[in-house]
Amino acid sequence: MTQPPQPPQPPQRPQWPRADLDPVRRLHALASGISGAHVTEGRVDAPYARVWALLGDLEGEFGRITPDMRGLRVLRRDGERVEALAISKYGMRARLRGVHRPGWCWLQSRFLLLGVAAAPDGDGTRVAFTGGVRVPGRAALVPVGVRREGRRSLERLTALL
Numbered sequence: 001m002t003q004p005p006q007p008p009q010p011p012q013r014p015q016w017p018r019a020d021l022d023p024v025r026r027l028h029a030l031a032s033g034i035s036g037a038h039v040t041e042g043r044v045d046a047p048y049a050r051v052w053a054l055l056g057d058l059e060g061e062f063g064r065i066t067p068d069m070r071g072l073r074v075l076r077r078d079g080e081r082v083e084a085l086a087i088s089k090y091g092m093r094a095r096l097r098g099v100h101r102p103g104w105c106w107l108q109s110r111f112l113l114l115g116v117a118a119a120p121d122g123d124g125t126r127v128a129f130t131g132g133v134r135v136p137g138r139a140a141l142v143p144v145g146v147r148r149e150g151r152r153s154l155e156r157l158t159a160l161l
Contacts, residue, residue, distance in 0.1 A: 023103040023117035024128045030106065031115065031130045039115075040150025041128040046161040048120040051127060052103060054160055055116050058084060061160065062105075066114070066131075067152040072096075086112065110136055129153045 021029060024041060031037040044051055054061040063071045068088050075095075076083040082100045084107060087093050096114065098107035105116045115130040129150045 022119040022126075024119045024126045026104070027106075027115050027117040027128045027130060034113070036132065036135075036146065037113075037130050038146045038150060039128050039130045040147065040154055041126065042154045042158075043121055043124050043126050044154075044158055044161060045124045047123065048103075048118060048125045050161065051125040051157070052118050054157060055118055055127070056100070056102065056105070058082070058100065058105070062116075064160065065153050065156045067149050067156065082107065086114070108134070110134065127154065127157065 028039050028041075031039045054065065056062075058072050058074055063069045068090075070087045070089045070091075072084050072086045074082060074084045077100075080099045080101045082096075082098055084096045085093060086096055086107075086109075094109040094112040096107035096109045096112065098105070098114075100107070103118045105114070107114045111134050113131050113134055115128075117128045119126045130146075131149070132146045
């Protein structure tokens with residue numbers, strides 16, 4: 001007995017490589033596409049849950065960790081999507097929009113970018129910071145002070161732990 005003819009099968013799609021990035025690596029990847037951006041990465045000797053409790057507290061500790069920030073107020077939240085108002089220590093304001101989830105925060109406005117990530121690393125935590133003043137209409141940051149602010153954020157986080 002013969003089998004009936006089979007209909008032609010569609011061609012196989014190529015299997016693209018897939019890279020699973022932890023939040024710190026993802027921050028490096030996103031920042032690499034922004035001219036003038038610099039990622040400050042470090043390791044702190046504290047468990048991830050404790051570190052993210054501070055970094056993820058947008059309306060509280062986050063402002064104490066970020067040197068130029070007087071405060072940040074969440075205006076709206078829809079799942080991971082966040083809209084917030086940032087106030088600098090100089091009184092300037094920025095309405096930020098972005099994503100906030102465990103280990104990850106990426107907020108931006110027309111003039112400001114803030115990126116923070118954390119990932120467990122043994123009994124400690126890897127953390128990374130990026131951000132700065134954006135050049136309107138371009139994927140670029142004004143490179144003045146970006147490295148210094150990242151180092152200061154890492155120092156402030158370490159002091160709070």
